Every structure is written in C-alpha cells, then in structure tokens.
Amino acid sequence: MMNISKLTPWFLFLSLILLSDYKVRGSISPSSERPQEGGIFGFKPKALFVFGDSYADTGNTPLIAASWRFPNGITFPGKPTGRFTDGRVSTDYLAKYIGLKTPIVYKWGRYGQPKGLVKKGMNFAFGGAGVFETMFKIVPNASVQIDSLERLIRRKVYSPADLNSSVAFFSIVGNDYLTYDRRNGSEQGRPALIRRVVKQILLDVKRIKDLGVRKVLVALSPPQKCLPLLATPRGCDTNDTSTNLHNSLLREGLTKLNDEKINKNAKSFIMFDLHNAFATIFKNKGVPGVSTFLEPLKACCPTKRGKSCGDVGLNGEKLYSLCKDPKSFFFWDNVHITDQGWRSVFSLLLPDSQF
Ligand SMILES: *[C@@H]1O[C@H](CO)[C@@H](O)[C@H](O)[C@H]1NC(C)=O
Ligand SMILES: *[C@@H]1O[C@H](CO)[C@@H](O)[C@H](O)[C@H]1NC(C)=O
C-alpha cells in the first residue's frame, strides 16, 4: 500500500480534476454519406490514435483519480478501469466499430512496449483536457497529447506506412468552456472564446493529419447546457447559441480543410455529430431497440458540486449515491455518460453496426 500522506497532492489534484464539475464531453458522429466498404473511413484502419478528454480517456489519469474507484466500471468489466463511467467509453466503441482492440493508453505504451499492442495505436486522451490549459493545470492539453505522438514517430515507433493505414479520433468537448465559467468569464467574451477554441481544434486536427494519419474523426460539441450539472428540472435547451456557434464554425472549418487541394479526393476530416446524437436521445428517451432512458438528464451516480462518482470522505463515507440499474440511465454522473449511453450514441451515429 502507498503511504496516504504522500498522496495528498494527488488527492487535491483529484478532487479538483475529477469532480469539481469535471466536465468532459466527447462526441463521435459520422457524416451522413457512408461508403459501402470500410465504414465511415472508407478503408479498414490498422491503428487508432485518440486525443481528447475524459469522454475518451481509457485510463491515462493517475490511479488516485475517482475513476479508479468503485462504482466506476461496475457494468463492465466489473471493476474500475480508470474510465469515468460504469463501463465503456467512446474510444472503446469506436475501436470495436473499426474491428480493433481498444488502443493501449499512452501511460503504458509510451516506451514503445508491448510492441504488438502499440502498433495498433495509442490513446493519449486525458480526463480534464482542453485545447488550452484548463483549471486542471497539470493535465496535458491537446497540443501536448499530439506532441507525444510526434515524439513516438521521431523514435520510429510508427513508420509512415503505419500512419497511412491509421485513423485518429479527436474528442475535446467542454473543459475549455468549463474553465472559462469557473474563472467567471463574461457572456460578452464567450463568442470570442468559442472562436479561439475552434481555431485551435482546427490547427490540432490538421497537425494530426500532417503527421501522416490518414483520416481524422472530429467530435462536434454535444448540447452544452444539457449536462445534469447544468440542466434544470424543467429540462434544457439543446439548441443554445454557444453550442450552435461552436459546431457551425467547426463544420465550416472542417469542410474547408476537406476542400483543400491536397485533401480533395481524400475527405480527410470526418465529423462525429455528438450534438445530433445527444439531442435525439433526449427527445426520444433512448434509442428504439437499444435503450430506454425515462429521465435522460438524470445521473445514475449523482454527487454534490465539486465531487466525483467514487469519491469518499475522510471516514470512508460515500460522497455519491448510486442508482439500481445503470442501463436505464444516459448520464453516469453529473458530466459523464454511461456504457449504455455510449452504446446508444454509437448505434445512432453508426447505424449499420452492432454494438
Ligand atoms: C498546451 O500546454 C503547453 C504546456 O503547458 C503549453 O506550452 C501550450 O501553450 C499549450 N497549448 C495551447 C494551445 O494552449
Ligand atoms: C496512403 O495510402 C493510400 C491508399 O493505399 C495511397 O493512395 C496514398 O498514396 C498513401 N499515402 C502516402 C502518403 O503514402
């Protein structure tokens, strides 16, 4: 066992990161046109690289994080895995869609071992990340996550051919805005922030492509006002101006990148429309044949503000409550999505697949 006093800084970091309205969002949505062969990518990728926040993180956060504690992981695999959910997250479902195993987390694969696994890609996503520095200061932002891939390429862990048969998933969907709110950013300043964030996302995804990755799937923002953290008992607006501005700028930017000469026939950037998926699930209270969420804006594992599912007090008392049946909830905690929630999102966005 580790000496607890040594862990104190991590606890602080944790409670900051993990649950002080730790907001992470991610999204995957394919464009409507879907090639017959090879699914949304048009070919069968041999490797998957992931950049993002807790919606995509499969265990990069330190072991002291609440995501490594009960009841996270209770649905699958039955114990905590570092994911902020009861089961699988977006990365797992995307890997399954592609026909790959969930990529190894950077934390374990950074030294290029084990080789077989590393060749199938890597997950650089880290809970709390944004494109800029967030309130979780030591969390690597998207640029730093991309630097990590670049370093592995320089060390020849990935060849140009490996990269040319790989795809990336970029899913940074909310911590930059959460941080702005936390710092009492003004409403007048918000559109300028959204422009800066989208501009940086576009630089980031272009950089991933320029490293040699064949296609990049980019998450649009889910409805920003509809987390249990922010939604009111009367519901929430899935058509709010901030989310709309973010997504319309991002669509526009990605379309422009796809139209550049060098990408002309490649359609290198694919949109993953989390907004559409979330809004549809809220409206229909689930996905027919897949899930039923009678109260889609309610969390299975709600906490007080500033706490995370899995947090315990000094005397070991739980700082969360837990629902009976996570399968009937879309949201896991005040911010994150359940396994069944992600399955529903993927069933909607990649409708010809079995999840
Ligand atoms: C990302 O983080 C690094 C290290 O803290 C920092 O140097 C860099 O400016 C950040 N990138 C952006 C786009 O803010
Ligand atoms: C990547 O692979 C595709 C399909 O085989 C090929 O058309 C393209 O020229 C390759 N690009 C590079 C940079 O090797």
Ligand SMILES: *[C@@H]1O[C@H](CO)[C@@H](O)[C@H](O)[C@H]1NC(C)=O
């Ligand atoms: C934001 O505003 C709240 C309430 O007015 C205040 O308590 C808090 O200290 C402010 N935070 C920052 C970072 O300015």
Ligand SMILES: *[C@@H]1O[C@H](CO)[C@@H](O)[C@H](O)[C@H]1NC(C)=O
């Ligand atoms: C969303 O709101 C805009 C105006 O802000 C409106 O033009 C548009 O029709 C709305 N979309 C939906 C689906 O309600």
